Amino acid sequence: MAIEAEGLCKGYGSTRALRGVDLAVPAGTVLGLLGPNGAGKTTTVRTLATLLVPDGGRAEVAGYDVVRRPHEVRRRIGLAGQYAAVDELLTGRENLVLIGTLLHLGRRAARARAAELLDRFDLTGAGDRPARTYSGGMRRRLDLAACLVARPSVLFLDEPTTGLDPVSRMSLWSAVRELVADGVTVLLTTQYLEEADYLADRIVVVDAGRVIADGTPNELKRKVGEERLEIVVTHPDGVPAAVSALRRVTAGEPVVDRDRGVVSIAVGEGVDSMDGIATAAAALRRENVAVADFALRRPTLDDVFVSLTGRSA
Ligand SMILES: Nc1ncnc2c1ncn2[C@@H]1O[C@H](COP(=O)(O)OP(=O)(O)O)[C@@H](O)[C@H]1O
Numbered sequence: 001m002a003i004e005a006e007g008l009c010k011g012y013g014s015t016r017a018l019r020g021v022d023l024a025v026p027a028g029t030v031l032g033l034l035g036p037n038g039a040g041k042t043t044t045v046r047t048l049a050t051l052l053v054p055d056g057g058r059a060e061v062a063g064y065d066v067v068r069r070p071h072e073v074r075r076r077i078g079l080a081g082q083y084a085a086v087d088e089l090l091t092g093r094e095n096l097v098l099i100g101t102l103l104h105l106g107r108r109a110a111r112a113r114a115a116e117l118l119d120r121f122d123l124t125g126a127g128d129r130p131a132r133t134y135s136g137g138m139r140r141r142l143d144l145a146a147c148l149v150a151r152p153s154v155l156f157l158d159e160p161t162t163g164l165d166p167v168s169r170m171s172l173w174s175a176v177r178e179l180v181a182d183g184v185t186v187l188l189t190t191q192y193l194e195e196a197d198y199l200a201d202r203i204v205v206v207d208a209g210r211v212i213a214d215g216t217p218n219e220l221k222r223k224v225g226e227e228r229l230e231i232v233v234t235h236p237d238g239v240p241a242a243v244s245a246l247r248r249v250t251a252g253e254p255v256v257d258r259d260r261g262v263v264s265i266a267v268g269e270g271v272d273s274m275d276g277i278a279t280a281a282a283a284l285r286r287e288n289v290a291v292a293d294f295a296l297r298r299p300t301l302d303d304v305f306v307s308l309t310g311r312s313a
């Protein structure tokens, strides 16, 4: 295990931020720590990264106890937060060279490492501009690059894409995937099921300082309910034809909401979602059903929460 925690507890005054958190992350895998605001994600990350001392429980990161051997832990980890910790006045390249120099890489090796990381994160063109001119997405990428100068074996990413536009989010996701391909262990916190789904091997859902569920993305989604294909018919008279068309696509029974003119079927269980979509579209056309909307609806974090806790996130 690259990260292992048992019964972690942490309070701030009267707020009990962590109430016994257990985690186990095998080396070379990605754990998604998923939860709403205030769930305890940042507190968990800061405790594992030795920035906070837990009140109870124990944790090991990269084989070392976070309380007794914090220096050993720090030498092996990287931490990128929600707020990029780059020096605004320095250029991207200078930021990275500075870190390399502080790590005693030596001037030449520090410059080489900076160039390599700028290239890897598509920042070569902007490398000699002050970081204050960077977009939000570029800052996050520079921040991630800064964490990697020391070649950590365990990386903590605290809401790495919150507030980013979809294109920047995708580019950060692919950067994380590359790191994992290189064997880095990643613990990533997020409020987006979609992000955990795309990046994580396993997901742990936290709420109010406790783990309320864990599993692979598919196990978790199955617990919540599967992907559904929703068809909105143009006219309510089209509902019966839509139902008969969709019956041929799925083993289950289509669900009908007559008032909204919506017919939906589960995909994913037995029906692969792409095949299901294609077959459903063809069947609807054969029955001449006029369709106003045709959409694949995935369970959201909110669906996970409602299903697990009975309340909205
Ligand atoms: N420095 C702090 N002082 C007091 N309370 C805090 C502090 N940091 C976090 N908290 C509280 O601890 C709980 C967990 O916070 P946090 O770990 O930041 O959650 P998340 O990262 O999931 O949003 C919240 O109730 C939050 O208000």
Ligand SMILES: [Mg+2]
Binding pocket: 041, 042, 043, 158, 159
């Ligand atoms: Mg947080």
